[in-house]
Amino acid sequence: MSTSFRLRKLSKCSCITSPFTLLNRRKVLPFILQTQNSSTSQVNNEEKSTITTADIKNKTKKKSKLEGYWLDGFQTPNPISKRKFPPFVQNMLVRLAKALGYYDLPVQAIRITRELYQMCSKHYEENKEFYIDTCGLPDSFQTWFAVTLLHIWMLMVRFRVENEGKIFMQQLVNHLFEDAEWRMREDYGDLLSLFHGGVMAYDEGMCKDDPVLAAALWRNILITEGSAHNMACLVKHVRHELRRLDNLSYESIIEGKIRFRKPEISFNSIQLKIDDNKVNNESKKSTSYNPLDALSDKFINLNDLQQKKKGILPQKGILELELEALVFEDLYKPECEISLNAKQLDNTSKQEKFASENEESEAEKSDMPSHVFDTTPPVPYSIDIIPETRVNNDERIDLEEINHDITSQEAGTKNKKGIEGVWQDSDDENVTVSLKSKNMLKKLRRTEDDDLISGDQYEKRLRNQFEKLHPTPNWAVVPSKRKRQTDKERMEDSDENLSEVEEVEESGKNKWKLKAKKLEIYRVKDANQAAYSQCVIQSLKFHPNSQVLMTAGIDKTIRLFQIDGVKNPKIQSVFFNDLPILKAEFNPSGSEIIATGRRKYFYIYNIEAGNVDRSHGIFGSEDKSLENFSISPCGKYIVFVGNNGYLTLVSYQTKQWVGKFKMNGSANAVAWSSDGKYLFSVSDDATVYQWDVGERKSVHCFMDEGGYNLKKIAISSNNNYFAIGSHSGIVNVYDGSCLSSTNPKPKKSIMNLTTSIHDMKFNHDTQILGISSHSKREQLKMVHLPSFNVFPNWPNLSNPLGIVKCFDFSPNSGYLAIGNEKGKALLYKLRSYPNA
Structure with missing residues (x-):
């Protein structure tokens, strides 16, 4: 048959309208593909065989047409002579197959897995x-x-x-x-x-x-x-x-x-230590016989079973921890850099410690508690309101170090007022202190040559130095010691005091006004140097009323530190067995901490009482994760950001559902007004919503200029500025006029970051706006307000921050804490704010 005749015959086939019909019906393409790849294919020695033409004929006779079509590309097709298809026809068909996607990986996977599946299915037969x-x-x-x-x-x-x-x-x-x-x-x-x-x-x-x-x-x-x-x-x-x-x-x-082997071949050599008589007797005695109990120690570790009964869980192996990271891949990302061995030892030691205590007190209970407190003695601290006394920072640190060095010598015989001390140390008279030994003690000298003094004199000079820095207020003086004044003197004093207050306020305004070109900041000791986190710090917050810092992360632990810039001792830590913490916040009063994660429930840690309560989800809510939330400044509500644009409003006192808000797009972040009456939320469609919490409805919405996929919103304490961050890294800052327009113009668009915004905060007096992103390293910027200029001097290369996950200002902006991916809480001191 000539070539032209074969081509004319081929053109009359149905492949012109449906190419795969001819390719599959005549088995042309599988034959060509197998002919080209026959030289490179390798078969295992145990399954390698030689296929002849006679074998193919016998095999194809037994196979039905449906089965032959089902296994196209893997079984040798019906024999077709090579001489019927010249090379150019083969090349044409191969090109046609490539154009139609025959070589694509998904298509190849369908053909390959079809044969593998039939092998699995036939194994049972x-x-x-x-x-x-x-x-x-x-x-x-x-x-x-x-x-x-x-x-x-x-x-x-x-x-x-x-x-x-x-x-x-x-x-x-x-x-x-x-x-x-x-x-x-x-x-x-x-x-x-x-x-x-x-x-x-x-x-x-x-x-x-x-x-x-x-x-x-x-x-x-x-x-x-x-x-x-x-x-x-x-x-x-x-x-x-x-x-x-x-x-x-x-x-x-x-x-x-490949083929799976028969099960009986794999265990001919197994020698089980099973007593058949014992198995039969136990099965007769108990109707709930479990053959697992009859296996030898080769398959069952009895020590593990005994430890489980006592409440001690066996240690997790490396494979199990890797599988856990794969299953919960959203929580255990590579950037976390968790040390598996350290985490394993930490969890095991805590579980063993609790199990031993539980054995002595109540042996019949074997369940682990939902939380474990740190057993180390806590550092005493106070959550009272921070006084607004302005003191030179260098003198404050020096005085604290001096007081720390002489804690054993603070009790004296009698003070100026004649009040006798509770305890007297006779050895103080024999103590000699050199005022030239340390630079911090030189300020206690009265003359240049003054050097050696006794312990009593040292104590008196410390008291005098303290009273100079912290003079006794008038209300603290004993009434009998106060000087009596006439009415005229009282009026004159009140006028003088009023003028002094006005002068202080005016001078204070000038003093606390930041310069836009330089941020006075320096680094001090890490806030969590007493106990670093085992993973990335997901949440970091300052106490609203005291110098206490909280850190939390997916190591399931909340840690509290007393911040002094020198030692930063740890106060307390709480370990939650079933909650990798993604966010934690203080309530407005600072008495409780709300901890949430990718779970349907959350925990409330009462700092003053020292107990932990678990909220078993929100009735009426179908959200499977409560990780994104915010507490109102008034302390009445908690709002949880849910799926499909829902915002769930919960009463803080009862932890029960009170209402819902529905957005058109997906809700990403929320922020409260300073009085807690209004709630603001942002969505993927660049819309900002204003909600009236009392009336449970939307009162205003506006579009963010040039933004899309909004990620974060922050509102200043005076409600004058609204900062909105997007996925592109652009932060638009609006003033109060945005609440009266649907398309407001931003006061400034900050474009210093190029990756998605993840955290934004204003400091307490709205002179600094911090913005950060954890998609890249060193992504933190400080913006001066109201000039909207980014401070150029910090951060810089000499102060590496790593991947910034979160940050926070102290209540009076004296400190800036930064949590990174290494589990460190970096601490910086702002010189312009002497009060923490």
Whole structure:
């Protein structure tokens, strides 16, 4: 037959209208592909065979047309002579196949996994003797599904380590359910839940020890029946096949020519130490006999079972921790840099400590508590309001160090007022102090040559120095010691005091006005140097009324530190067993801490009482995560940012649902007005909403200029500025006029950051706006207000910050704390604000 005749015959075929019809019907393309790749294909030694033309003819006679079409590309097609297709025709067909996507990875995955799935499905039919006769399982659809699922899971374990593994895993699942749908059209049932349950159970068994895997096989394959011998055989079979799959190359697997071995081959050499008589006797005595109890110590660690009964959980292995990180990948990101060993030892020590205490007090209870307090003695601290006394910062630090050095000598015999001390130390008279030994003591000298003084004199000079810095107020003087004044003198004094107050206020305004060109800031000791976090710091907040800093993260621990800039001692820490903390805040009074995470519940830690309460979710809310929330400044409400644009309003006192707000787009962040009457929220569609909390409705909304996918909103304490950050890193700052317009113009657009905004805060007097992003390193900027200029001198290369996750100003802006990905809370002192 001539070439032109063959081409004319080919043009009359249906491939002109439907190319794949001819390619699949005549098996042209699989034949050409197999001819080109035959020289490079490799087959395992145990499965390698030689295929002749006679074998192909005999094989194709037994196969139906439907089955041949089902296995196109993997079984040798019907013999077609090469002489019928010249090279240019083959090249044309190959180009056509490439154009139609025959070589694309998803298409190849469908063909490859089809053969692999049929191998898994046929394994049950080929080994019915073992599963039905030996194991005593019924010949039913459920048994077929359980056995097929087990072997599909083995392939999925092997595919997980490959870059394209997800595509092959998904196609395996698709083939399984397509086949299952054909096998049972009406009783589709809960196959999806059975599939996910089986995969999770087998994953747990793979990462742990043999008893866990045996329990999963006993529930899913043997259906809680059968002997321990059969279960041990299955365990050995699974372990052996997983090891064999791990040794196979990726290329040999995707060729689709592997076969699972028969279960009985894998455990001929197993020697189980099982007393059959004991098994029979125990099964007769107890109707709830569990064959797991009859396995030898090779498969069950009895020490682990005894420790679990006592409340001590076994240590997690590296594989289990890696699996945990894969399952909860949104929480355990690579940037967290968690030390697995440190975390494992930390959790284990806390669990063992609680278990030992629980054994002595109440032996019958074995559950771990929801939280664990630090047992170290806390540092005494106060949450009173910080006084507004303005003191030179250098003198304050020197005085604190001096007082710390002589804490044992603070009690004197009698002070100026003749009040006798509670305790007297006779050794003070024998103590000699050199005023020239330290620079901080030189200010206590009265003359230049003054050097050695006694302990009593040292104490008196310290008292005098303290009274100079902190003079006794008039209200603290004993009434009998006060000087009596006439009415005229009182009036003159009041006028003088009033003029002094006005002068102080005017001078104070000039003194506290920041310069726009330079930020006076320097670094002090890390705020959490007494106890660094085991992971990235997710939340960092100053106490609203005292110099106390809180840090929290996904290491499930809240830590409190007393901030002095020198030692920053730890006050207390609370460990939550079941809550990786993503956000934590003080309530406005500072008496409680709200801690939330990617859970339906949250915790309330009462600092004054020292107890922890758990709120079991919000009734009427379907949100699965409460990680994004905000407390109103008035302390009456908590708002949780939910899915689909919902904002859930909760009463702070009762922790119960009181209302909901609905936005058009997805809600990303919220902020409160200073009085707590209005709530502001931002969405993906660049819309800013203003909600009246009392009336539960929207009163105004406006569009952010040039923004999209808004991520953060911050409002100044005087409600004069509204800062809105977007995904692009642009921060638009508006004034109060934005509440009267639907398309307001920003006062300034800050474009110093190029990645998504994650945190923004105003300081207490609205002269500084901080903006940060944790998408890149060193992404923190300080903006001067009202000039809207970014301070150029800080941060700089000499002050590396790392990846900034969060930051906060102290109540009077004296300190700036920055939490980074290394678990450190960097602490900086602002010179322009002497009060913390």
